[in-house]
Amino acid sequence: MEKELKKTALYEACVKAGAKMIDFHGWLLPVQYEGIIAEHKAVRENAGMFDVSHMGQVFFEGPDAYKFLQSVATNNFKLEEGRGAYAHVLNDKGGIIDDIIAFCLTPEKFLVVVNSATRQKDYNWFKQKAEGRNVKVIDASDDFSMLALQGPKALDYLEELDKNIKELKRFHIKEVDLFGQSAYITRTGYTGEDGVEIMGSHAQINKLFEWCLAHGFKACGLGARDVLRLEAGYLLSGSDMDERRNPYEASCGWVVKLNKEEDFTAKKIMAEVKANGVKQKLTGFVLTAPGIAREGCAIFKDGKQIGSLTSATFSPLFKAIGCGYVPADLQEGESVEIEIRGRKVAAKAVKMPFYKNKV
Secondary structure: OOOOOEEOOOHHHHHHOOOEEEEEOOEEEEEEOOOHHHHHHHHHHOOEEEEOOOOEEEEEEOOOHHHHHHHHOOOOOOOOOOEEEEEEEEOOOOOEEEEEEEEEEEOOEEEEEEOHHHHHHHHHHHHHHHOOOOOEEEEOHHHOEEEEEEOOOHHHHHOOOOOOHHHOOOOEEEEEEEOOEEEEEEOOOOOOOOEEEEEEOHHHHHHHHHHHHOOOOEEOOHHHHHHHHHHOOOOOEOOOEOOOOOOOOOOOHHHOOOOOOOOOOOHHHHHHHHHHOOOEEEEEEEEOOOOOOOOOOEEEEOOEEEEEEEEEEEEOOOEEEEEEEEEOOOOOOOEEEEEEOOEEEEEEEEOOOOOOOOO
16 A cells, blocks of 8 residues: 655645645655746746745754754754754764754754654654753654745845844844744755745744745745755755765765764764775766766766766756766866766766855
8 A cells, every 4th residue: 555645734835836746755745836947047036935844843952952962963063042053963883864954042952954854763863862861852843834935035025024034144043923923934045045944833834835925936846946956066865965975975074073072973983084085975067968967877987887976957057967976086177978878978077066156
Protein backbone atom coordinates (compact mmCIF):
# COMPACT_ATOMS: atom_id res chain seq x y z
CA MET A 1 0.00 0.00 0.00
CA GLU A 2 1.42 3.37 -1.00
CA LYS A 3 2.09 5.82 1.79
CA GLU A 4 -0.20 8.84 1.66
CA LEU A 5 1.63 12.05 0.87
CA LYS A 6 1.60 14.77 3.51
CA LYS A 7 0.13 18.19 2.77
CA THR A 8 1.14 21.49 4.30
CA ALA A 9 -1.52 23.76 5.76
CA LEU A 10 -1.03 25.93 2.66
CA TYR A 11 -1.89 23.14 0.22
CA GLU A 12 -5.33 24.47 -0.71
CA ALA A 13 -4.06 28.04 -1.02
CA CYS A 14 -1.22 26.92 -3.30
CA VAL A 15 -3.57 24.93 -5.54
CA LYS A 16 -5.97 27.86 -5.72
CA ALA A 17 -3.05 30.07 -6.79
CA GLY A 18 -2.32 27.72 -9.71
CA ALA A 19 0.33 25.41 -8.29
CA LYS A 20 1.35 22.19 -9.99
CA MET A 21 2.01 19.81 -7.11
CA ILE A 22 4.64 17.06 -6.86
CA ASP A 23 5.97 14.58 -4.31
CA PHE A 24 8.95 16.07 -2.46
CA HIS A 25 10.31 13.76 0.24
CA GLY A 26 6.79 12.59 1.06
CA TRP A 27 5.18 16.04 0.85
CA LEU A 28 2.87 17.39 -1.83
CA LEU A 29 4.48 20.72 -2.67
CA PRO A 30 4.28 23.22 -5.56
CA VAL A 31 6.91 22.63 -8.25
CA GLN A 32 5.76 25.67 -10.23
CA TYR A 33 2.91 28.12 -10.82
CA GLU A 34 3.36 30.35 -13.88
CA GLY A 35 6.67 28.72 -14.77
CA ILE A 36 10.21 28.27 -13.48
CA ILE A 37 11.80 31.03 -15.56
CA ALA A 38 9.13 33.60 -14.66
CA GLU A 39 9.39 32.68 -10.98
CA HIS A 40 13.19 32.81 -11.08
CA LYS A 41 12.99 36.29 -12.61
CA ALA A 42 10.55 37.43 -9.93
CA VAL A 43 12.96 36.48 -7.13
CA ARG A 44 16.05 37.91 -8.79
CA GLU A 45 14.37 41.19 -9.76
CA ASN A 46 11.31 41.69 -7.54
CA ALA A 47 9.86 39.38 -4.85
CA GLY A 48 8.87 35.74 -4.69
CA MET A 49 7.07 33.62 -2.11
CA PHE A 50 7.67 29.93 -1.31
CA ASP A 51 5.72 27.55 0.88
CA VAL A 52 8.45 25.90 2.96
CA SER A 53 6.14 24.56 5.65
CA HIS A 54 7.67 21.12 5.24
CA MET A 55 10.78 22.38 7.05
CA GLY A 56 11.13 21.43 10.71
CA GLN A 57 11.33 23.46 13.92
CA VAL A 58 13.06 21.92 16.92
CA PHE A 59 13.52 23.75 20.23
CA PHE A 60 16.32 23.23 22.75
CA GLU A 61 15.17 24.44 26.17
CA GLY A 62 16.80 24.41 29.58
CA PRO A 63 19.95 25.49 31.47
CA ASP A 64 22.17 23.37 29.17
CA ALA A 65 20.51 24.49 25.89
CA TYR A 66 23.45 26.60 24.71
CA LYS A 67 26.16 24.12 25.61
CA PHE A 68 24.11 21.33 24.07
CA LEU A 69 23.74 23.21 20.77
CA GLN A 70 27.49 23.85 20.76
CA SER A 71 28.08 20.12 21.26
CA VAL A 72 25.87 18.87 18.41
CA ALA A 73 26.68 21.45 15.70
CA THR A 74 29.93 22.55 14.06
CA ASN A 75 29.69 26.34 14.14
CA ASN A 76 30.47 28.55 17.11
CA PHE A 77 27.13 29.99 18.20
CA LYS A 78 26.90 33.20 20.19
CA LEU A 79 24.89 33.47 23.39
CA GLU A 80 23.19 36.62 22.13
CA GLU A 81 19.41 36.92 21.94
CA GLY A 82 18.17 37.17 18.37
CA ARG A 83 21.37 35.94 16.77
CA GLY A 84 21.57 32.82 14.60
CA ALA A 85 24.09 30.87 12.56
CA TYR A 86 24.32 28.16 9.91
CA ALA A 87 25.94 24.87 10.92
CA HIS A 88 26.28 21.19 10.13
CA VAL A 89 25.15 18.37 12.39
CA LEU A 90 27.62 15.47 12.16
CA ASN A 91 27.48 11.80 13.03
CA ASP A 92 30.23 10.22 15.12
CA LYS A 93 32.33 9.60 12.00
CA GLY A 94 32.04 13.17 10.72
CA GLY A 95 29.37 12.56 8.07
CA ILE A 96 26.76 15.26 7.56
CA ILE A 97 23.41 14.31 9.07
CA ASP A 98 21.91 17.69 8.17
CA ASP A 99 22.59 21.38 7.83
CA ILE A 100 20.69 23.66 10.18
CA ILE A 101 20.18 27.27 11.17
CA ALA A 102 19.88 27.81 14.92
CA PHE A 103 18.72 30.98 16.70
CA CYS A 104 19.11 32.16 20.28
CA LEU A 105 15.68 33.19 21.62
CA THR A 106 16.81 33.43 25.25
CA PRO A 107 19.91 32.12 27.05
CA GLU A 108 17.95 28.93 27.75
CA LYS A 109 15.92 28.58 24.55
CA PHE A 110 17.09 28.00 20.98
CA LEU A 111 15.12 27.44 17.78
CA VAL A 112 16.73 25.04 15.32
CA VAL A 113 15.38 24.93 11.76
CA VAL A 114 16.00 21.55 10.12
CA ASN A 115 15.36 20.00 6.71
CA SER A 116 12.18 18.03 6.17
CA ALA A 117 13.86 14.91 4.78
CA THR A 118 16.00 14.54 7.91
CA ARG A 119 13.63 15.98 10.50
CA GLN A 120 12.98 12.69 12.30
CA LYS A 121 16.61 11.61 12.02
CA ASP A 122 17.73 14.96 13.45
CA TYR A 123 15.26 14.77 16.31
CA ASN A 124 16.27 11.21 17.20
CA TRP A 125 19.94 12.19 17.10
CA PHE A 126 19.38 15.21 19.31
CA LYS A 127 17.37 13.15 21.80
CA GLN A 128 20.12 10.55 21.95
CA LYS A 129 22.80 13.17 22.52
CA ALA A 130 20.66 14.99 25.12
CA GLU A 131 20.52 12.00 27.49
CA GLY A 132 21.86 13.04 30.86
CA ARG A 133 21.89 16.73 29.93
CA ASN A 134 19.71 19.42 31.48
CA VAL A 135 17.99 20.24 28.21
CA LYS A 136 14.66 19.41 26.59
CA VAL A 137 14.51 18.67 22.85
CA ILE A 138 11.06 19.53 21.48
CA ASP A 139 9.96 18.85 17.91
CA ALA A 140 7.34 21.57 17.27
CA SER A 141 7.31 21.20 13.48
CA ASP A 142 3.65 20.22 13.28
CA ASP A 143 2.68 23.47 15.01
CA PHE A 144 4.25 25.75 12.41
CA SER A 145 3.77 26.78 8.82
CA MET A 146 6.50 28.73 7.08
CA LEU A 147 6.83 31.12 4.14
CA ALA A 148 10.07 32.24 2.50
CA LEU A 149 9.72 35.77 1.09
CA GLN A 150 12.71 36.50 -1.13
CA GLY A 151 13.91 39.13 -3.57
CA PRO A 152 15.32 42.67 -3.78
CA LYS A 153 11.90 44.23 -3.14
CA ALA A 154 10.63 41.75 -0.55
CA LEU A 155 11.42 43.90 2.46
CA ASP A 156 9.98 46.99 0.77
CA TYR A 157 6.63 45.24 0.45
CA LEU A 158 6.79 43.81 3.96
CA GLU A 159 7.30 47.23 5.55
CA GLU A 160 3.53 47.62 5.35
CA LEU A 161 3.23 44.73 7.79
CA ASP A 162 6.27 45.57 9.90
CA LYS A 163 7.73 49.07 9.55
CA ASN A 164 10.92 47.98 11.34
CA ILE A 165 11.59 44.85 9.28
CA LYS A 166 14.70 46.28 7.59
CA GLU A 167 16.33 46.73 10.99
CA LEU A 168 16.49 42.95 11.40
CA LYS A 169 20.08 41.89 10.67
CA ARG A 170 21.11 38.95 8.51
CA PHE A 171 20.88 35.63 10.35
CA HIS A 172 18.89 37.18 13.17
CA ILE A 173 15.41 36.41 14.46
CA LYS A 174 12.66 38.39 16.14
CA GLU A 175 9.27 37.57 17.54
CA VAL A 176 6.48 39.80 16.23
CA ASP A 177 2.74 40.19 16.34
CA LEU A 178 1.35 38.99 13.01
CA PHE A 179 -2.39 39.28 12.49
CA GLY A 180 -2.94 39.21 16.26
CA GLN A 181 -0.69 36.24 17.04
CA SER A 182 2.98 35.72 17.78
CA ALA A 183 5.25 34.70 14.88
CA TYR A 184 8.99 34.42 14.20
CA ILE A 185 10.71 36.37 11.41
CA THR A 186 14.26 35.43 10.40
CA ARG A 187 16.49 37.34 7.96
CA THR A 188 17.44 34.19 6.07
CA GLY A 189 16.74 32.44 2.79
CA TYR A 190 17.82 29.82 0.26
CA THR A 191 17.90 31.90 -2.92
CA GLY A 192 20.93 34.18 -2.75
CA GLU A 193 18.66 37.22 -2.48
CA ASP A 194 17.70 39.32 0.50
CA GLY A 195 14.51 38.44 2.29
CA VAL A 196 12.98 36.73 5.28
CA GLU A 197 11.42 33.48 6.38
CA ILE A 198 8.34 33.71 8.58
CA MET A 199 7.12 30.94 10.90
CA GLY A 200 3.76 31.02 12.60
CA SER A 201 0.51 29.17 13.13
CA HIS A 202 -1.15 27.54 10.14
CA ALA A 203 -3.95 30.11 10.13
CA GLN A 204 -1.49 33.00 10.33
CA ILE A 205 0.66 31.81 7.46
CA ASN A 206 -2.40 31.12 5.31
CA LYS A 207 -3.45 34.70 5.89
CA LEU A 208 0.08 35.90 5.13
CA PHE A 209 0.09 33.91 1.86
CA GLU A 210 -3.02 35.74 0.68
CA TRP A 211 -1.66 39.09 1.86
CA CYS A 212 1.57 38.56 -0.06
CA LEU A 213 -0.25 37.65 -3.26
CA ALA A 214 -2.06 40.99 -3.01
CA HIS A 215 1.09 42.98 -2.19
CA GLY A 216 3.63 42.34 -4.93
CA PHE A 217 4.84 38.78 -4.30
CA LYS A 218 4.74 36.08 -6.98
CA ALA A 219 4.00 32.56 -5.80
CA CYS A 220 6.98 30.35 -6.64
CA GLY A 221 7.63 26.62 -6.56
CA LEU A 222 10.39 24.13 -5.90
CA GLY A 223 11.57 24.28 -9.52
CA ALA A 224 12.61 27.92 -9.29
CA ARG A 225 13.90 27.40 -5.74
CA ASP A 226 16.24 24.66 -6.91
CA VAL A 227 17.68 26.86 -9.68
CA LEU A 228 18.09 29.82 -7.32
CA ARG A 229 19.77 27.84 -4.54
CA LEU A 230 22.19 26.11 -6.95
CA GLU A 231 23.13 29.45 -8.52
CA ALA A 232 23.83 30.72 -4.99
CA GLY A 233 25.90 27.63 -4.14
CA TYR A 234 23.59 26.32 -1.41
CA LEU A 235 23.70 22.59 -0.73
CA LEU A 236 20.73 20.26 -1.09
CA SER A 237 20.44 17.83 1.79
CA GLY A 238 20.46 14.24 0.58
CA SER A 239 22.04 15.13 -2.76
CA ASP A 240 25.00 17.48 -2.29
CA MET A 241 25.60 16.31 1.26
CA ASP A 242 24.76 13.28 3.36
CA GLU A 243 26.34 11.04 5.98
CA ARG A 244 28.92 9.78 3.46
CA ARG A 245 30.46 13.27 3.19
CA ASN A 246 32.07 15.64 5.65
CA PRO A 247 31.94 19.46 5.59
CA TYR A 248 35.44 19.80 4.09
CA GLU A 249 34.52 17.53 1.19
CA ALA A 250 31.31 19.55 0.77
CA SER A 251 33.40 22.75 0.42
CA CYS A 252 31.96 24.01 3.71
CA GLY A 253 35.02 23.84 5.91
CA TRP A 254 34.29 27.41 7.01
CA VAL A 255 31.35 26.16 9.06
CA VAL A 256 33.58 23.94 11.21
CA LYS A 257 34.95 25.97 14.10
CA LEU A 258 37.74 23.83 15.54
CA ASN A 259 38.86 26.65 17.83
CA LYS A 260 35.65 26.95 19.83
CA GLU A 261 36.00 25.96 23.46
CA GLU A 262 33.22 23.39 23.51
CA ASP A 263 33.82 19.93 22.15
CA PHE A 264 31.42 18.84 19.42
CA THR A 265 30.60 15.55 17.73
CA ALA A 266 33.51 14.34 15.55
CA LYS A 267 35.63 17.41 16.36
CA LYS A 268 38.80 15.31 16.54
CA ILE A 269 38.01 13.68 13.20
CA MET A 270 37.38 17.08 11.61
CA ALA A 271 40.73 18.32 12.88
CA GLU A 272 42.42 15.33 11.23
CA VAL A 273 40.54 15.91 7.97
CA LYS A 274 41.59 19.55 7.90
CA ALA A 275 45.20 18.66 8.61
CA ASN A 276 45.39 15.87 6.03
CA GLY A 277 43.16 17.35 3.32
CA VAL A 278 40.44 15.58 1.33
CA LYS A 279 40.65 13.39 -1.75
CA GLN A 280 37.36 14.61 -3.20
CA LYS A 281 35.63 17.96 -3.09
CA LEU A 282 32.29 19.36 -4.20
CA THR A 283 33.02 21.44 -7.32
CA GLY A 284 30.94 23.56 -9.66
CA PHE A 285 30.68 23.05 -13.44
CA VAL A 286 29.37 25.06 -16.37
CA LEU A 287 28.71 23.43 -19.74
CA THR A 288 30.61 25.11 -22.56
CA ALA A 289 28.66 23.33 -25.31
CA PRO A 290 24.89 22.93 -25.83
CA GLY A 291 23.14 20.57 -23.46
CA ILE A 292 21.33 20.41 -20.12
CA ALA A 293 22.91 18.21 -17.47
CA ARG A 294 20.98 16.54 -14.67
CA GLU A 295 21.75 15.00 -11.32
CA GLY A 296 23.64 11.72 -11.76
CA CYS A 297 25.38 12.63 -15.01
CA ALA A 298 28.96 11.27 -15.09
CA ILE A 299 31.92 13.67 -15.14
CA PHE A 300 34.94 12.71 -17.29
CA LYS A 301 38.51 13.99 -17.44
CA ASP A 302 40.87 12.71 -20.15
CA GLY A 303 38.45 9.90 -20.95
CA LYS A 304 38.20 8.64 -17.36
CA GLN A 305 35.19 9.10 -15.11
CA ILE A 306 36.18 11.24 -12.12
CA GLY A 307 32.78 11.80 -10.52
CA SER A 308 29.07 12.45 -10.99
CA LEU A 309 26.84 15.48 -10.65
CA THR A 310 24.93 15.70 -7.39
CA SER A 311 22.88 18.70 -8.60
CA ALA A 312 22.37 20.20 -12.06
CA THR A 313 19.89 22.44 -13.81
CA PHE A 314 19.29 25.06 -16.48
CA SER A 315 20.00 28.53 -15.16
CA PRO A 316 18.53 31.57 -16.97
CA LEU A 317 21.70 33.43 -15.90
CA PHE A 318 24.41 30.85 -16.55
CA LYS A 319 22.79 28.25 -18.84
CA ALA A 320 23.67 24.67 -17.88
CA ILE A 321 25.25 24.42 -14.41
CA GLY A 322 25.88 21.71 -11.87
CA CYS A 323 28.09 20.46 -9.08
CA GLY A 324 29.57 17.15 -8.07
CA TYR A 325 32.33 15.42 -6.15
CA VAL A 326 35.59 15.13 -8.08
CA PRO A 327 39.29 14.87 -7.14
CA ALA A 328 40.24 17.77 -4.90
CA ASP A 329 43.18 18.70 -7.12
CA LEU A 330 40.94 19.56 -10.10
CA GLN A 331 41.64 23.22 -10.73
CA GLU A 332 39.24 26.04 -11.51
CA GLY A 333 38.96 26.49 -15.28
CA GLU A 334 40.02 22.93 -16.14
CA SER A 335 38.13 21.27 -18.98
CA VAL A 336 36.01 18.18 -18.37
CA GLU A 337 33.20 16.36 -20.15
CA ILE A 338 29.78 15.59 -18.75
CA GLU A 339 27.88 12.64 -20.16
CA ILE A 340 24.28 13.47 -21.09
CA ARG A 341 22.22 10.59 -22.46
CA GLY A 342 25.28 8.80 -23.75
CA ARG A 343 26.86 11.91 -25.29
CA LYS A 344 29.87 13.64 -23.74
CA VAL A 345 29.47 17.42 -23.59
CA ALA A 346 32.29 19.90 -22.95
CA ALA A 347 32.30 21.70 -19.59
CA LYS A 348 34.69 23.44 -17.24
CA ALA A 349 35.25 23.50 -13.49
CA VAL A 350 34.27 26.77 -11.81
CA LYS A 351 34.30 28.19 -8.32
CA MET A 352 30.95 28.26 -6.55
CA PRO A 353 28.74 30.12 -5.99
CA PHE A 354 27.77 30.81 -9.57
CA TYR A 355 25.80 33.86 -8.43
CA LYS A 356 26.56 36.17 -5.54
CA ASN A 357 24.43 39.11 -4.52
CA LYS A 358 25.38 41.66 -1.89
CA VAL A 359 23.02 40.47 0.86
